Amino acid sequence: MRIKMSAVATATAIVLGTFSTAASANLVITEYIEGSAYNKAIEISNLGSSDINLDANAYKLILFANGADASKPGNTETLTGTLAPGKSIVFHYAGATIDAFKLGSASTVTYFNGDDAVVLTKNDVVIDRFGKRGEDPGTEWKDPNNADFSSVNKTLRRKASVTTGDTVAEADFPGTNNQWAVFVIDTADGLGCPGEKACTGDVTPPEPPKPSEPETGPCTGCETLTPVADPATFNSEIYYSDVLSGEFANAEELKNALSVIIAKNHKQLTYKQVWSTLTYADQDPANDKNVIEIYTGASISKYDNQTGGSGVGKWNREHVWAKSHGFPNESQWGYTDAHHLRPSDVGINTARSNNDFGACKDTGEEVLFNGAGTGNYLDKTTDCWEPRDKVKGDVARMIMYMDTRYQGTDTAMTQMPDLVAVDRLTTTAEDDAPLIGTLCTLYEWSQLDAVDSYEQNRNNQVYKYQGNRNPFIDRPELVKEVYGAVCGDDPNPGLVVEGDIVTPESVTEGAAYTLDASAIKAGEGVTLTYKWEQIVGEEKTLVGNQAILSLTAPKVKADDTLNFTLTISNGTSETTKAVSLSVMNVPFMVEVGFAGNTKLAEEQSTTITATVADAPVGTTYSWKQVSGTTAKFTATDLKLDVTAPKVDINQSLVFELTVTNADKESFSKSVSIEVLNTEDAGWTKPDGAGSLGGFITLLLPLIWLRRRQG
Known part of the structure; x- marks a missing residue:
């Protein structure tokens, strides 16, 4: 388990x-x-x-x-x-x-x-x-x-x-x-020292020794990084031009386009290089020797990063999108993506665990730091973490960045699954899934806690060393464009109208019909325009631009359905309605008559001629025998020549004429020819009470003859 x-x-x-x-x-x-x-x-x-x-x-x-x-x-x-x-x-x-x-x-x-x-x-x-x-x-x-x-x-x-x-x-x-x-179970007195015996004495680690020489890197054990981009020359209009000038059918298409932009020139950092990146990105504006911890807001020396020891009084690297939610391995790009990694007090980081973000202030307990409240709340029952107000927008935009950057389209390179921000708290069973919540709470936080200069500088510094940017910091309006609709804040609300389209329940093929939207209104004095489109498969075809659409139903081989969309606009906003109409197939039928001798003696011939009233152009004809002893016959169009076969008893031969129109629809009608059995020459039916009596009469002389011979 x-x-x-x-x-x-x-x-x-x-x-x-x-x-x-x-x-x-x-x-x-x-x-x-x-x-x-x-x-x-x-x-x-x-x-x-x-x-x-x-x-x-x-x-x-x-x-x-x-x-x-x-x-x-x-x-x-x-x-x-x-x-x-x-x-x-x-x-x-x-x-x-x-x-x-x-x-x-x-x-x-x-x-x-x-x-x-x-x-x-x-x-x-x-x-x-x-x-x-x-x-x-x-x-x-x-x-x-x-x-x-x-x-x-x-x-x-x-x-x-x-x-x-x-x-x-x-x-x-x-x-x-x-x-x-x-x-035995739960023996822990040997933790902290090698050997088979319990540890003795004080095993609390001492403070690490102060370096004898000045540090050369930006933090303890850190390397100085080489920039890969220049924030001073960054131009938002150019960087996001494909999105700003593009047209997208929906928010998901826009999000995919953003993902392509921010994946370009993204350099994967090592986990060690993340230390250095955070010292630049999260530097205290009031003290360039310190960084700001995300959940406590405390300013702490850059050189107090936790490279060893108990972690008390140290800061480490907090994965805002918990790494256990989809990318537990250091080789995966999300693991070292500095856009969602922030300095954090070690103890507070542990308290946050891998819990989702949500509104749990009223149900959780405030997390303490050095005996004082932090403004962060943890609900252990629901595994919910609510960060302090000052960074709620920061957290939201980091989660949205991860949800957009890792769309699962460049998995071969990044080794990352498709990360998905969901509008709920995830379950224990989903601990390893690439999911995190709660999307619409985060959306609300992004609106309440606007982008500030600290966050903008952070975006610039990560860009400087990682080569890509967080679009929701550069262009905060994109938050609404990508996530607004799913969170009840649609940036492009549809036109509100009253009334319905009047349509027939069904229409017969070849018949005229109308679809009437003239009863639809959008308020007094509002002029509406209409665009009727017929949908066939994946294609849409414009079929009308008036309130009333008049068409003729097509010919169909079987009952079918026509699908239309009507887009109604007032010039600034629009709404779309869908219409379906059943088209009923009319079976192909013609009036067929037959002429000719239909009563024959065996081996006698006859010609049957069919007549078809109002046969459409392109009609073809075919004959076949469907019952009776097989007869010799030839057929040409409406003419059938038949020679009756020999039969033991009188019987009917049934022939079927099939009439097929140019649309390959068929109608069939049959004609019967009666064939009479002919008795052998010299044989006469004897008189008597019936066939059985006659048969007995014939047998009696034979029986008497046999007795005399005997």
Whole structure:
């Protein structure tokens, strides 16, 4: 069973620990806990003798759920910072109910159940694993040699004798040499340090040491980025020209056109580069050394980004469109799209989790920060998050950007599904679906909280380093054009009229008929224009421009339906009405007569001549025998020549004339010819009471003769 998870706190947590055994530098999974309810955690430790610079290589912890193989990685954590010897990184499930589990950072990599595998990689090469990738054991990993071992409802710690990782992710697990010590459910006293024993002493991480030299990047461990676009030369009229000059049948077509525009020149950032981008995009206007956190509004040093430690007093990267809703992997473009990534206090980020946005101030509880209210509200019952008023419009326009940018049209490049903002809160069953709510609440927020200079500058800075823009910040009127109609605020409201079109219930093919819209009014003195169009398949044909449409029903081979639309306009707005009309087919019939001898002796011939009254031009004729002993016959148009066959008894031969018009419609009529049996010469029917009596009379002499001979 999958359960609703919290949002990932993307920076890693470096936790104090001790380990007395000297070993070469190596990063190893040292503890795995699958406990009761939401109490889950996993620990990674440096079992070597020197620091590991996690930023120097791509270290990832990847979940492979339900037997997924190497081609289907799941939730992923990219490790950052520096990990000293004997120190550990801990990830826990954000909904843990036991405080001892809340060490390190909340992460969706802890979505694991007992039948999943977790793999640690360096530059995509396996350096350690828990479980067997590509295999689903059913419910748990078991050891036939140790009945106590299980990956469900247990705490498993790497034995002290293990100093290097298990690099074969597809090997049997736990294998013949089981490397794991087993502890009872919900044992968490070993989190934060490697080894089989419980951690001792204070495991609260100290503050990271201040750099001895001035930072060269814009934040701790960050790189200085090279711009890819120049905001100073940006021209909105040119950038959005295809939309501003275009005509679109509906909002979806407009949205698709916007998607094409903002996909062009979009450069995919790395997740590390997002740190730097946010220091430029979310810089405090009053202090260029700080950034503004989205949910608290607090100004915090750019260098207090969470590259390690507990996260207290740090900021990290908040995915406003929760990444678990459609793009859990770092390789997917939405994961690193800076247009929806904002600095956030680590604790507030965890509280927001991956909940949808909605109006839940009245039902939820206010989220506190340093003991004071933040203006953000969380309803845990409905999984709803309502952000503070000052950023509601920002949130709305970020969600609309994501909904528009990722239309599912460039999936091969972006590895992104079609993201959809829905007008409801999503369900627990939809946690992994590319959906987020609540659309029309967000629409309302976008109208109440207008674009400000901070948001405009942010759009410019993301454009500078990512190369594309948020159209709903540049052109706020597009919000209504794209989303207004579905949220009851149609930018192009239809003409309001009264009255109906008068139509016949049906019409016979070839008959004249009228469709009368003259009773439709739009108010006193309002002059209306009309456009009648007939719809055939995907095509529309103009058939009239007056209130009353007069036409003749076409010929049809079977009953059919004609479809029309009437567009009524007052010159500034319009409305459209649909009309359907049944056309009834008239079966093809003609009056047919036959002349000629229709009573023949066997082997006698006759000619039957048919007459057809008012036969239409192009009519053809065909004859066939439909019953009776097969006769010899020839037919030419309306003439039939027949020679009667020999018959044992009198019978009727039935011939059918089929009349077919130029439209391939047919009418048939039959004629019967009676054929009389002819008796053999020299045979006379004897007198008697009947045929049976005569037959007996003939037999009597034969019987007497036989007796005399006997």
